[in-house]
Amino acid sequence: MSTEKALDFKGSGRRLLGMLSPYRLLVILALALAVGSVTLSVLAPRLLGEAINLVFDGYESHHGVDFGHVGQIVVVVVALNVGASVCALFQGRLTATMVQRSVLRLREQVQAKLSRLPLSYFDRQSRGEILSRVTNDIDNLQQSVQQTLSQLVTSLLTIVGVLALMFVVSWQLALIALVTVPASAVAMRKIAKRAQPQFIRQWKFTGQLNGHIEEMYTGHALVTAFGQREEALATFTEQNGALYQASSRAQFISGTIQPLMMFMSNLNYVLVAVVGGLLIAGGSLTLGAVTAFIQYSRQFSQPLTQVASMANLLQSSVASAERVFALLDAPEQAPDAAEPVRPAEVRGRVEFDDVSFRYAPDRPLIEHVSLTVEPGHTVAIVGPTGAGKTTLVNLLMRFYEIDSGTILLDGVDTAKMSREELRGLTGMVLQDAWLFGGTIEANIAYGSLGATHEQVVEAAKATYVDRFVRTLPDGYDTVLDDEAANVSAGERQLITIARAFLARPAVLILDEATSSVDTRTEVLLQRAMASLRQGRTSFVIAHRLSTIRDADVILVMENGHIVEQGTHSVLLAAGGAYARLYEAQFAQAMEEVA
Template identity: 60%
Template sequence: MTALPDQRPTGATRAEAATPKRLPPGRQRGGPPWMGAGMPAEKSISFGPSARRLLRRLRPHRLHLVAIVALALVGVALSAYGPKVLGHATDLIFRGVLGRQLPAGATAEQAVAAARAAGNDNFANMLARMDVVPGVGIDFAALGRVLLFALALYLAVSVLMWWQGWLLTGVVQRTVLRLRADVEDKLNRLPLPYFDRQPRGELLSRVTNDIDNISQTLQQTLSQLLTSLLTVVGVLAMMFWISPLLALVALVAVPLSVVVTGAIAKRSQQRFIDQWTHTGQLNGQIEEAFTGHELVKVFGRQREVEAAFTAKNEELFRASFGAQFISGIIMPAMNFIGNLSYVAIVVVGGLRVASGTMSLGDVQAFIQYSRQFTQPLTQVASMANLLQSGIASAERVFAVLDAEEQSPDPAVPARVADPHGRVEFDRVSFRYEPDKPLITDLSLVAEPGHTVAIVGPTGAGKTTLVNLVMRFYELDAGRITLDGVDITTLRRDDLRGRIGMVLQDTWLFGGTIRENIAYGRPGASEEEIVAAAQATFVDRFVRSLPDGYDTVIDSEGSNVSAGEKQLITIARAFLAEPSLLILDEATSSVDTRTEVLLQRAMAALRSDRTSFVIAHRLSTIRDAHLILMMENGRIVEQGTHEQLLAARGAYYRLYQAQFTQPDPVAVGEPGPRPVAVQG
């Protein structure tokens, strides 16, 4: 095959969004870019189930996660012990300073007794607790050993945290890699109607922006959440070890922090949903506007496009501002609560040092612990906005993963034993919408080697007919057979591998002309590619290019003309050598002289294979073996060109309309009556 068709349902079905809400008419793929600016936001997500589902995707990396947790446990334990070591260093310094001020030769007990005798009980209690040696200053050797131990401790913590971060980065990126692969696989399993209902910009936003946001969220929150929770537990244990009273003072901040964080997060959650919804909708508008940039300019609709963009951009601004501002309040609120706790600890700790029930080093260590205790809570609270944003993106990605897939291929597929290309429609019925029949009780036979032309007014169901042959849509009733085999019993890739298609809307990918032609049959030799190009008159203009077949075509094919692009797609189908050929107005973009040449190439291409040709210019299908005249999804006439003209029915009227000028009298203008020209 050369490309996928872009036929889509009309009316409400086409306007239907892939979310629980519906898009307004005109907002479908390829619709006018200035329509549908006010798409509704998605409903609020369920945070807990979505977060658990996202975390379940980490299960394949259990061993790495265990190692990460183990490294975090050891690192947090060493980090929690660090302030206690530094507190001991503070005690050594303070002990030396006090000892230097006491008379040498006296014992510690004598110094304490002298202080009590002088009525200084607090100072006496402090001396008794600190084990001061009168007359002896700071023990720098002991102090040096303690500081070296603290340095080694923190160095080990840094190495462990670096190792943990390295492992976690690998886990997160492999998880996101698998998520992208799952989304890509899912997109390949989704039926064509899903893409008919989904604006391309919105879908692109889900598989790019939202997945990138999930990656950022996992990378920044998993490590901090784990470390923060373990730090809270470790620091709390050290705080109770040093002073249960001060630990209880510090714990007062916890319920207050939880209440404040929960209240703020609840208000910001829906705004994050709106933010990413509006981001996807804005991407859809931008994608449509630039895809149809020329038409926007031609019809002078720049102001409408700019107005739609401004309106949606303003909605995105309001949603983003509200989400970031409200969630940003968490950090100042947590800092305020932490400062209140810090003040209470300093006051109570100072009183206990003065009373001799705690050493100065223990108070210093506790103050550090109080900071380490409130900092993780503040970090967790500050991550609430990032976490909610990531879960909102995860919900949008999961909506794609949960979309209804096309029916699976049969477990034991049938095979076409003797392929000739005979296609039969047996009482086929199909509709895009349950209440609007399109094709009803249709039966026809396309014999091998015959060309079947399908004509009729726009919306008659011509392209839908060939889409049903390709199984892009499933039948409501009846069946279609290929060489006597029901196509529903074939694997889709087997069925479509026997079909070549050339569309009116050409599709080329970024690559060389050689690669675009070879897309029809991977592994084709250079001689086969050139032969296909010569047969379809591609070789004529390729030889005139500086790089020949190595000329690189950009993704939009803007460096070749529309006719040349069409020729390349025809060469692609020619190289594929299909048994069934579908041509959907395939020569509409070429000039008259080239069309004549292409008709000859098409004749060679259609020989010995069944061909379905959708045409609006009836002069191009005069030699068809069978012409089907369709109206409202029904075949109203069939026969050869001469037979249908002789019948003077619907085909005759359509044929005459192509050679008859409009009646100027009918539109209120003076002029002679038209004269029909017989073809």
């Protein structure tokens, strides 16, 4: 979002109010209560004016004051104020209910949207920026709308009601009171126009700062190890300063509205008092009428000031709303077929038929790849970084949609299958071990609903997780923190492999799954993987060529093309790209030994 472009305040504001459309009856009831509250509150000054006239006339005529009548008026005024307060209380309650329910639905929509966004969206956005929109912007939206909606409606109704009674009391004084309104409106418009871009900048820099903090926190060990704490602090200071500047400007510019309105209100009060005194002296108005009008003048100025003071909150909420709406409007991944197809028999036969794919339109990556993998076979994919190895399996999982060609699973086009069905038949173990905060048993059972403790233990034993879990004080009930820092990197990877073992998918994808374990554990894992791959089609992405010697077929990829394929011995004998990779790794290993 450009920081120079002004907010689409009207369009976003209408869309924001549209969130309340499911609660039309509550909106009508809240408006009725607001009208009742305003009506009762604006009648009170008129009645007090009559009471003042009774007292004044009583002293002027020397007949005495009819305190009985005055007392009746006072009681009615008290009743009106109590009634206005009760209506305002219930109106505020209804407004709070509507806002909270609307924000609840908005959070649900955002969560559902995140599940429909393509992986490419997350590639372009930092996690901190996305988290800022989902948390900070929605929280700001909730608080701002909660604070302003009820007060704004009441203030606008009060302005209308008070203005009507001001003309009833004295049209001359009413016109004088309106003199300052156009000047106030012009000033508010100019100030708001200058504040809008600053609020956009404020929430933009908030997202950037959150992204930086999140990265520095999760990578704290690396930042410290590489001596980058000063650089990280400098970046934080720079972004924090940018946020400070944008926030200060936004708040300062919007903050000038309320003092300006207070000045206009006081000027209005002086004019009404002076002219009202002249009208009393001339006999055109009574003291009670002028007293009532002065109260109306205050009642008229106060909501104007409140509306002005809410301008910064409104602008901030609309700025946050636009960021959330931008997320909700982001292009989604193509929907699943209306009638998804499922393989009649799941065996694990995978075919790539003339598949092409590119991340950017002008930069080809996967070009015309054709490949057939028979059920139960293990396919190893090797090649230099950026050759397209991980992209190939991401296309199989439909994390990205192919540009042309077809990918078949047991004879069925994966594009015609539901993503949930397709991914339910596949299992992945990634190089970066992902674990959530919870017990080790829950992490192993993740994705295998209904798995028993015995099944979890069986999977753990097969993947050598059981060996280290039993050394922990709480065993399988050991709770991992968010970063799983209480187990080693190799142990984290073993847990993810146990998770895939328990799921027993038809197609298994191992993306450098053994890169984080030591050599001895790797040997044990190779045996476990051999058992796991029995009867399953497996795609193994590996840099250590020694770990894939037993693969049924090895694919060598370069620049998105399969340049060689065959068994380990055949490819070595061919003396091509695979042989060069193997010799390079062998020479490196010899150098390390020497």
